[in-house]
Amino acid sequence: MPELPEVETVRRGLAVTMEGRVLQSVVKNRPDLRFPFPDRFVQRLTGQRVDRIERRAKYLLIALSSGEVLGAHLGMSGRFIVTPVSSPGRNATAAEVWPPEAAYDTGAVSNRSHDHVIFTLDSGDVVTFNDPRRFGYMFLESSAALSSSKHLAALGPEPLSDEFNPSSLARALESKRTPIKAALLDQRVVSGLGNIYVCEALFRSGISPVRSAHTIKGVRAERLVLAIKRVLDEAIEAGGSTLRDYIHTDGGMGYFQHRFAVYGREGETCPECTCDTVIKRIVQSGRSTFYCARRQR
C-alpha cells in the first residue's frame, strides 16, 4: 500500500499524537504479522516515553526512552489510526470509539478483527495498528544497532537526500540488466519508491519502463533523479495517495491520486501527447506498469 509519501504522512500524524507521550498500555492481539513480534514485545514497550518518530524509506521508527526503537512497516494494507481522547464518544472505552468517524466515512476501515496492536497513551489518545493482509511487521532494535539492523542495513539512499543524485544512481544501475522499472523498485538501489511513484517518475522523465537499467546515465539519470524528487515532494505535500487501504492517522484521505499522469489510467489519452496516444498497461515482474509508449523511450 504505502510508499514513501504515505509513510511520511503517517509519520507526521503519529508524531503530533505520540511524541513526548508515555505508552500507558500496549495490547497485542496475535503472535505475528508477517513475522513474529519481538520477544517480550508488550513488556519492552509499556511505560516507555516516545521521544521521536522518524522515517527511513518505508519504515516508521519510533524512538523510545529505553534506548530502543520500535520499527514498523505497513506492508500493503497496514495503517495506524489515532482515536483522540477528545473525539466524540470519549467517555466510551477505547475499544468502543475505534475507528473514528472519518475512517468510516472513507470506507477504508472495514474490519475491526484486523486491529493487531493497540497503544493507549498517557494523554488518553489511542493508536491502533490495523492490517488486513498482514504483510506489515514490527521490530525492536537498540538505537545504536538500528542502522545496521536486518531490515535497514541494505537500504539504498533516501531519494530526497543529496546522497541520491544522478551520479550515485548511474553507479547503482551500471551493472543491472533488468528493466529500469524493476531496478527502481529494488530498495537497495533507492529506498522508498513503490509501484505508483516509479510509474509516475518514469513518465515525467520520459524514460521507458522497459529500458535496460544500465543505460540510465548522463542526461537520463539527471532527468530521472529530478522527476523522482519532484513527484515525491508533490505527493507528500498532497498527503499521499488514497486508493484502497491507505488513510491518514485521522482517517482522512490523501489527494495525490487525482494527479496521477499514468498510474491506473490504462486506455486514457496521454496527458502530454497532443496526438491520441493512449496509456498502456504491461506486467513487469508480476506488477502492473503504466506508461506512454510514445513519450517514454
Added chain:
DNA sequence: ACGAGAACCTGTTTGC
C-alpha cells in the same frame, strides 16, 4: 550471482 516468478494474506472488483 542475477532476475523472474511465486508466496505470503484478505478484501474488492471484474468477468463469465
Added chain:
DNA sequence: TGCAAACAGGTTCTCG
C-alpha cells in the same frame, strides 16, 4: 444474480 478469477500501494524466498 452468483461464483470464480484477477487484482491490490510490498517484501522475501525459491528456482532456473
